[in-house]
Amino acid sequence: MGSVDKGARQAVENCIKVKKGEKAVIITDGETIEIGKAIKWAVENITNDVHFFVMEDFGERPLNFPEEIGKVLAEADVSFYVAQDVKDERQTFDNPMLKIVSANKKLRHTHMPGITAEIMRSGMCSDYEEVKRVSHLVYEKVKTLPRLE
Numbered sequence: 001m002g003s004v005d006k007g008a009r010q011a012v013e014n015c016i017k018v019k020k021g022e023k024a025v026i027i028t029d030g031e032t033i034e035i036g037k038a039i040k041w042a043v044e045n046i047t048n049d050v051h052f053f054v055m056e057d058f059g060e061r062p063l064n065f066p067e068e069i070g071k072v073l074a075e076a077d078v079s080f081y082v083a084q085d086v087k088d089e090r091q092t093f094d095n096p097m098l099k100i101v102s103a104n105k106k107l108r109h110t111h112m113p114g115i116t117a118e119i120m121r122s123g124m125c126s127d128y129e130e131v132k133r134v135s136h137l138v139y140e141k142v143k144t145l146p147r148l149e
Contacts, residue, residue, distance in 0.1 A: 002125025008038035018046045029057035029083035030053040064091040065096035073100050079109045
């Protein structure tokens with residue numbers, strides 16, 4: 001098993017592939033702030049233009065999506081949503097955020113509601129090159145099989 005920091009580096013370097021000079025946005029919450037900080041640290045090792053938002057800084061949850069975050073997200077190259085789901089926030093926060101994400105065609109976004117330290121230490125620390133290699137082998141074996149209707 002790995003560490004939260006290793007999982008964060010994996011998300012930043014191998015999944016989203018943050019590049020030098022890119023504008024990054026990280027949205028987290030109080031419950032998930034250690035994961036958010038680990039991702040921030042990993043991003044800052046690549047680019048200086050990092051905007052870090054803690055949802056509770058904008059008020060009590062469930063929260064309406066803040067215009068301040070929306071403006072930065074609309075211009076970002078990469079973004080990370082690492083927070084816990086809160087009842088009734090899908091309509092007021094998630095949907096407006098995802099609308100901005102969809103409108104920004106250059107944006108590479110990762111959406112991790114419900115992420116935990118355990119997930120970061122286990123699944124996010126997987127050897128993604130090995131996963132890719134094995135997935136390709138499986139695909140080659142099954143691609144000619146008839147589809148089930």
